[in-house]
Amino acid sequence: MKKIFLLILIAFSLGIVSCKQDPKKETTNNEEIIPVEVVSLQQDSIHQSIYAAGQFTTDDETALGFKNGGVINRIYVKEGDAISKGQLLATLNLTEVNAMAEQASLALQKAQRDYERASNLYKDSVATLEQMQNAKTALDVARQQHSSAGFNQTYSEIRAPKSGYVLRKLANEGQIVGPGTPVVQVNGAGQSSWILKAGVSDYQWSAIKTGDKASITTDALPGQTLEAYVSKKPEGVDPMSGTFQVQLQLKNAPAGKIASGLFGKATIFPSQSLQAWSIPYDALLDGDAGTGYVFITNDNTTAQKIKIQVDKIENGKVIVSGGLESAKALIISGSAYLNEGSKIKIKK
Incomplete structure (x- = not known):
């Protein structure tokens, strides 16, 4: 009787051990393969508007100073004053x-x-x-x-080179200034046209040409749209903002309604198309400030996470301007379960 009981106890113990060990073998031996859907990638020519923002100014803003250093005797204008060509603005102690x-x-x-x-x-x-x-x-x-x-x-006095406005007073009476030190900043808004300096990316800059049409809106003129065109396309990056400062000149600026430094939003209509990728919105992962992430595959067996440059999102599509140059196929479903280097299987 004792032998039978001992045999039953040994068999029961072996059963418990086997139950604990079998799952470990399955977890170690099996590698998870995630089914996904993909689409091939190809650049297309896309006609789209370019949105940018900037500030109004004129192309002849000038900081005026004395040729010789000395003590400022009088400054005859204040910030915001209208000035006429040849008007005396400031004098030195002579x-x-x-x-x-x-x-x-x-x-x-x-x-x-x-x-x-x-x-x-x-x-x-x-x-x-x-x-x-x-x-x-x-x-x-x-x-x-x-x-x-x-x-x-x-030249111990400052006179207005053009009719316009005093933008800033940079010194005061009685102050000692050196040769060329700015005393007042003026513009020629009385004669010149207003422009909007708007920053664009290098991708957008490549699509813009001088003469392209544009429209501008500003909170100072609610409900109004101002017609403009691209008057200058810079050949270098603005070191302060890191963007290309495209100049948009207004065709008919409303008198007395625009001031230097006023903020405006522009829509530029390029005459030539842009080369970009159009991908489904569902394929886009987290992103910020014009960038995002997607999963791609180049061998149909491994997922790779890459960073892309997002230009625009509209109608459920994402316009991508950069980042997909070396990608063959884009993963459009199953991305939520993927990590860098995950094994995948293409759904038929």
Whole structure:
């Protein structure tokens, strides 16, 4: 009886051990393969609008300063004032400048007398030719110094180069400024057309041409759309923003309704098509600020996660401008179960 009971106990123990060990073997031996759907990738020519934002300005904003350094005597304008061409905007204290001009005038008079005396002595064979020539050279130098002093007197004041507005006052009366230090910033809005400087990406820049049509809206003019066109296409990146600053010139700017620095939104209509990929929205994973991620496969057995450049999302489609150049097939279903390097099986 004891032998029978012992045999039953041994058999029961072996059964428990086998139950614990079998699942481990299945987990270790089996590798999960995820079924997915894919589509082949091919660039298409896509006609689409380009959206950009920027600030209004004119193409002749100028920071004005004095040619010579000194103490600012008067500034006759304030920020926002309308100005006309030739209007006096600011002056320096002319005490030092006038003194230098007077010195130059006295030096010129002395050089003139010295030359006349040397010339007369040379005629009487008292002075040598060299002495007369040296006096003539000194006279010429004095004339140039007198001319320079007069020029400095003229540019010890600031006058408006064009009719427009004072954008900023950068210095105050009584302040000491150096040569060329900006004192006031003005524009020529009274004569020039307003433009919107809008930043675009390198992909968008390649599709834009000078003369392309555009439309602009701004919160300052609710419900109005301003017609514009691409007046300038830059050949370099703006170092401050890292974008290409395309200039959009307004065709008919409403008088008194636009100010420098005003924010505007632009829609540009390129005359040529863009080369891009159009993929289903469901294939797009997480993304931010124009970038996203998708899964692709190049061997139909392994999934690879890559970063893409998203240009636009519309009508359930994602327009991709970069990142898919080396991809053969895009995974459009089953992405939620995938990781980098996951084994996949293509659904028939």
